[in-house]
Amino acid sequence: MKKVAFYAVMTLMGCTSCVTREPSRELSVMHLNVWMEAKVVENGFSAVADEIARVNPDIVMFSEAHDREDAFCMSAFLDSLRVRGKEYYAVGGDLDVQLISRYPVVEQSLVWHEHNGGMRTTLDVGGKKVVVYTAHLDYTHYECYMPRGYSGTTWKKLDAPVTDTDSVMAANDLSHRDEAIRVIIDDAAKQQADLILLGGDFNEPSHLDWGEDTKQLWDHNGAVIPWTCSSLLYEAGFRDAYREKYPDPVTHPGFTFPSDNPAKPVEKLTWAPDADERDRIDFIYYMPSEGWEVSDAVIVGPAASIVRNQRVPEQTMDVFSEPVGTWPTDHKGVLVKFSYR
16 A cells, blocks of 8 residues: 555645635536646746636646645645636645645545545535545557557657557556456545545546547547546546536547647647547536436546647537636646536
């Protein structure tokens, strides 16, 4: 078991009065991979703060955001948001996943498999208990590249695309993503909460996006793949918030990687330069609960992606919330709004 230190809840960062915030009828939740502690893009740390202040979500889950003085320091980040007129709570810890909330943090714990896992945060949302899991899953064996003619372990070009479902799934499940998801599912089953959420960079697509209707699109090359993590979550009762709002992956693919980023050359944004490698790998899942429903979902980031080593504007029906300044990452974020009675 990997040991991870967390700040005590008694010393909540950003908590000036610890008074329960008055709830609205909407809860907005965002996930964003900030790309190596927001260090890759110049002034990336400030750019992340600018985007959070602009979008103004109630809860934000971050990937690639180690809470260290030399990394994505949470206390400094909350200070930067405060300068922008935004007050958030956070606890912080050693994982590369972090969470900030406009509602008080009740508890935060590690949910960990031997090799991979996530963080569980319990929030008091106006008297409602909301449990949020934040995960950044294993990036190795990124086998959605196999049908596109690339290795998901070496990222080198293959002699030919591999589209056999069993072969792709066998290679995919050599990662530790499924173990991490199973641990989160087991932990979530023990929670008594008004709402349970899971967000993160899964480094794996959804089975909802690789079906018969998309097998000839985006260099899937005829492959139909029941990707493990999303399948496990659906079997456990979780639902993909973006797909609940937009069930058609053809009209609303919701790609989050690789995002265009005008601040970086194209070759720094692609891993499979001769392929259309676009996929939706950043997710917000929820366990359906009485009184809660998905009211809106948008992609946060540039309305362009990298396709075959070129910057390509998206021609989909996805709704984008585009940055007004520097975009700090090679991912796009996903923002979901839940309404509740």
